[in-house]
Amino acid sequence: MNILAVGPHPDDIEFGCAPILIEEVRRGNRVKNLVLSRGEAGSAGTPESREKESRDAATRMGAEIEFLEFAGDCRLEYTPANAFRIAREIRTFQPDIVLAPHFSDNQHPTIRRPDAWFATPAGSLAMEDWKN
DSSP, X not given: OEEEEEESSTTHHHXXXXXXXXXXXXXXXXXXXXXXXXXXXXXXXXXXXXHHHHHHHHHHHTOEEEEOOSSSTTOOOOOHHHHXXXXXXXXXXXXXXXXXXXXXXXXXXXXXXXXXXHSSHHHHHHHHHHHO
């Protein structure tokens, strides 16, 4: 089974679902972490150190990792171009499960935006496209 975990910042995936992903890797499933920024607006660490920490964590979890550039932290926006980039990732990896941030209004705005890409027709079509 392929599991795609999406996080707007380095460490969001690790804090949000690392234990689940580690268990799934142990079960023989393929896990990919898709990080949408390098945490450029963060107050703890540099973008370079945060990216390195996420890469190290992915290695320890047994997961693949990829960073997509969306003009940096706090600039993640729902646009057709960004939706198509996410759709390409979905089509390429062909996940059976996608773990993404919840769209609750209580979330930080940068965390809340990526969920829209999965809750829209573009995200749904990307999933349906390769499943059929």
